[in-house]
Amino acid sequence: MAANTAVAPARRSVAARVVTTVGRSRELTLFGVMIVLSLGVTVRAPQFLSPSNLTEVTTLAAIMAIAAVGEALVIITKNVDLSVESTIGLTAFVVADILSQHTLSVPEAWAAGLGLGLVLGMANGAVITLFRLPSIVVTLGTLSIYRGLAFFVAGGREMNLAQMPAGYSNPSSQTFFGIPLFVLVAVAVVVVVALLLRLTPFGRHLYAVGSNAEAASVIGIRSRVTVFLAFSLCGLLAGLAGVLWGMEFGTIYATSASGIVLQIVAAVVVGGVMISGGSGTVVGAALGALFLGLINNALLLLLMPQELLQAIYGGVILIAVSADALLQRRERRIAAETIVR
Amino acid sequence: MTDSPSSTPAASVAAADEPVLSRPGFLQRFSGMARWEVLLLVVLGLLVLEGTRLSKYFISGSNFSNLITAVMEVAICALPETLIIITGEIDLSVESMIGLSSALLGWLWAAGVQLEVAILIVLVVGILGGLLNGLLVSRVALPSLVVTIGTLALFRGLADVILGPTAISNFPAAFTAFGFSTIPGTPVPFTLVVFVILGAVFWTVAHATWIGRQIFAVGKNKDAARYSGVRVGTLKMALFVVSGLVAAFAGVILTSRFSSATADNGTGLTLVVVTIVVLGGVDINGGKGTIPGVILAVFTLATLQNELTLAGVSSEYQAVAVGLLLIASVTVPYLARQIGPMVERVRAGRRQPADSIGPGEIVS
Numbered sequence: 001m002a003a004n005t006a007v008a009p010a011r012r013s014v015a016a017r018v019v020t021t022v023g024r025s026r027e028l029t030l031f032g033v034m035i036v037l038s039l040g041v042t043v044r045a046p047q048f049l050s051p052s053n054l055t056e057v058t059t060l061a062a063i064m065a066i067a068a069v070g071e072a073l074v075i076i077t078k079n080v081d082l083s084v085e086s087t088i089g090l091t092a093f094v095v096a097d098i099l100s101q102h103t104l105s106v107p108e109a110w111a112a113g114l115g116l117g118l119v120l121g122m123a124n125g126a127v128i129t130l131f132r133l134p135s136i137v138v139t140l141g142t143l144s145i146y147r148g149l150a151f152f153v154a155g156g157r158e159m160n161l162a163q164m165p166a167g168y169s170n171p172s173s174q175t176f177f178g179i180p181l182f183v184l185v186a187v188a189v190v191v192v193v194a195l196l197l198r199l200t201p202f203g204r205h206l207y208a209v210g211s212n213a214e215a216a217s218v219i220g221i222r223s224r225v226t227v228f229l230a231f232s233l234c235g236l237l238a239g240l241a242g243v244l245w246g247m248e249f250g251t252i253y254a255t256s257a258s259g260i261v262l263q264i265v266a267a268v269v270v271g272g273v274m275i276s277g278g279s280g281t282v283v284g285a286a287l288g289a290l291f292l293g294l295i296n297n298a299l300l301l302l303l304m305p306q307e308l309l310q311a312i313y314g315g316v317i318l319i320a321v322s323a324d325a326l327l328q329r330r331e332r333r334i335a336a337e338t339i340v341r
Numbered sequence: 342m343t344d345s346p347s348s349t350p351a352a353s354v355a356a357a358d359e360p361v362l363s364r365p366g367f368l369q370r371f372s373g374m375a376r377w378e379v380l381l382l383v384v385l386g387l388l389v390l391e392g393t394r395l396s397k398y399f400i401s402g403s404n405f406s407n408l409i410t411a412v413m414e415v416a417i418c419a420l421p422e423t424l425i426i427i428t429g430e431i432d433l434s435v436e437s438m439i440g441l442s443s444a445l446l447g448w449l450w451a452a453g454v455q456l457e458v459a460i461l462i463v464l465v466v467g468i469l470g471g472l473l474n475g476l477l478v479s480r481v482a483l484p485s486l487v488v489t490i491g492t493l494a495l496f497r498g499l500a501d502v503i504l505g506p507t508a509i510s511n512f513p514a515a516f517t518a519f520g521f522s523t524i525p526g527t528p529v530p531f532t533l534v535v536f537v538i539l540g541a542v543f544w545t546v547a548h549a550t551w552i553g554r555q556i557f558a559v560g561k562n563k564d565a566a567r568y569s570g571v572r573v574g575t576l577k578m579a580l581f582v583v584s585g586l587v588a589a590f591a592g593v594i595l596t597s598r599f600s601s602a603t604a605d606n607g608t609g610l611t612l613v614v615v616t617i618v619v620l621g622g623v624d625i626n627g628g629k630g631t632i633p634g635v636i637l638a639v640f641t642l643a644t645l646q647n648e649l650t651l652a653g654v655s656s657e658y659q660a661v662a663v664g665l666l667l668i669a670s671v672t673v674p675y676l677a678r679q680i681g682p683m684v685e686r687v688r689a690g691r692r693q694p695a696d697s698i699g700p701g702e703i704v705s
Contacts, residue, residue, distance in 0.1 A: 080486065127668065127672075131671075131672050131675045131676070132675060133671050133672065134625045134626065134671070136431070136625070137619060137625050137668070137671050138668055140611075141612075141616075141664040141665065141667040141668040142664065142668075143612070144612055144661055144663060145661050145665060147660070147661075148658055148660060148661030148664070149661075151658070254657075262490065262493060265487075265490055266491075266494065269490075275486055275487040276484055305502070305505075307501035307502045307604075308498065308501075309498065309501075310495070310497050310501055311494070311497075311499050311501070311502055313498065314491050314492060314493070314495025314496070315495055317490065317491035317494065317495075318477065318488065318491040318495065321487050321488070321491070322481050322483065325482060325483055326481070
């Protein structure tokens with residue numbers, strides 16, 4: 001088996017093989033780019049490597065990574081969820097609101113946040129799969145509906161740490177062996193979901209539905225159930241991201257987390273998950289989130305204007321997807337040439 | 342029977358073929374297409390009735406011009422968006438192009454550039470932005486959803502870079518008047534005239550020219566269109582360029598109406614533009630839709646927003662209403678499609694036709 005696979009590529013040089021392998025694996029490419037970026041920033045701004053800076057970068061990136069993992073599940077099924085940012089904002093606010101009333105314990109409030117996220121995700125999934133509607137239209141709608149709910153709950157108020165029970169915001173600054181708690185949570189989420197995709201029928205169905213929904217139906221995969229589950233999980237993870245968001249940012253408004261859906265989709269796409277469905281990994285999506293976080297931090301440390309951030313995110317999305325397309329085209333050509341030979 | 346005249350079967354064949362060969366009459370074609378438009382007209386009528394109940398000022402020249410000017414930017418953006426969605430693509434970047442156009446106009450004006458020249462530059466930037474979308478979609482063959490999510494961030498980012506958090510508001514009165522004032526002596530806003538002209542152009546192009554036929558052909562079946570000689574890539578690129586140009590112009594109108602150029606002008610308008618298009622009966626999967634439907638949707642949405650304002654509903658909740666409207670306007674046709682076969686099934690006394698067996702179900 002190993003000998004078989006080694007025969008064909010052996011004709012090309014080692015360097016070419018390394019380039020294609022790394023180019024093919026978005027996770028490796030991203031890892032390399034991040035190391036180069038980090039080195040570059042460290043040379044210009046040594047405080048990059050300070051524990052406090054690293055904690056801040058990775059904590060924020062961890063929240064985004066959790067949301068990106070959920071979004072990746074949906075995008076793998078060839079759908080998209082634009083409402084995640086409103087789910088994050090709404091859960092963050094509701095959890096803070098519950099805590100400020102001191103009726104539920106802190107863990108109960110967190111559970112309520114997760115439950116709320118799950119329900120919002122299920123609502124998306126139910127409308128999309130029951131009525132066979134395009135997810136982009138439905139979630140564009142719920143993007144504003146869920147935000148409207150946040151305005152309704154908030155009623156002009158804002159929540160801040162002073163109103164919360166003691167110990168609420170502590171977790172965001174806690175570390176274990178120097179690793180921030182949120183990072184551990186994010187790693188746990190990534191590992192669990194990655195195993196879910198790799199080892200369970202649900203994971204295989206997700207990719208099957210995304211690459212060819214009709215073929216998946218023919219072999220007996222319930223594609224609507226699979227898509228519904230993907231949206232539900234996305235909502236649940238957005239709920240978790242919302243709970244963490246509330247802990248990280250002391251003050252929460254009805255407009256909290258507005259506009260971050262762009263960054264979440266960017267993370268997923270940069271992480272190598274194809275928007276056309278059926279391919280990509282959640283590890284890639286999480287690394288994508290970390291990469292965007294690093295860029296943000298680099299701008300801050302190098303004293304570059306924060307206004308550049310949106311433009312850079314946009315540019316990064318376009319470059320990543322264009323590179324993907326060009327690489328694929330080249331690979332297809334190489335494959336065609338190999339066949340001719 | 343055996344000696345039946347040979348002309349009879351031939352005649353009957355010809356008769357049977359006739360409806361297939363002949364082009365469907367105008368009314369036939371219209372009835373298939375127009376059901377949604379009629380429904381919209383009814384909804385619009387009901388909204389107007391409700392409006393007269395809400396306020397005695399609802400039917401007044403000044404309220405009409407308020408109602409109309411509030412949606413003109415999204416209305417003109419909805420026209421090219423309609424054609425793009427009919428080809429099976431989507432442009433989510435319009436709201437950021439509006440912002441970029443506004444920011445650039447403000448910056449150029451503040452830098453002392455003559456206003457006419459500044460507007461011209463802004464329109465050229467709109468074309469370039471559309472060209473970027475179009476090139477990536479048609480030449481690099483990327484999905485328009487991800488491309489325009491990228492440029493949604495990119496254009497907004499450029500707007501931020503150009504203007505930062507400042508607002509430019511010292512525009513000449515003649516310019517700011519264009520955005521909200523009406524033709525003297527009438528309740529017709531200048532911007533409505535622009536929309537009517539653009540609407541007429543898009544109506545003609547979409548439904549009476551070869552370009553329109555190609556657009557629908559691409560949306561129905563891209564490959565078949567390509568094999569029939571349609572230059573799919575060029576067509577899509579042209580549509581994205583038009584969308585960029587129109588969005589930049591919408592940014593100029595918005596700047597004029599608000600008398601203020603800011604980098605965050607237009608935020609959230611993509612939702613409204615897509616809602617108008619989908620409410621207008623355009624199939625988000627491409628291939629189906631009409632410009633008159635979209636124009637009706639513009640007036641329906643404008644009336645709804647106006648009434649919500651009259652009823653004291655804040656803009657946050659109006660966005661919720663728009664979101665609900667968006668979902669309703671895709672759900673209603675789906676349910677309508679389901680009800681037809683369901684009625685037939687009941688009539689035929691069968692539980693399920695063979696072709697609707699779900700995945701994994703056992704055929705007994």
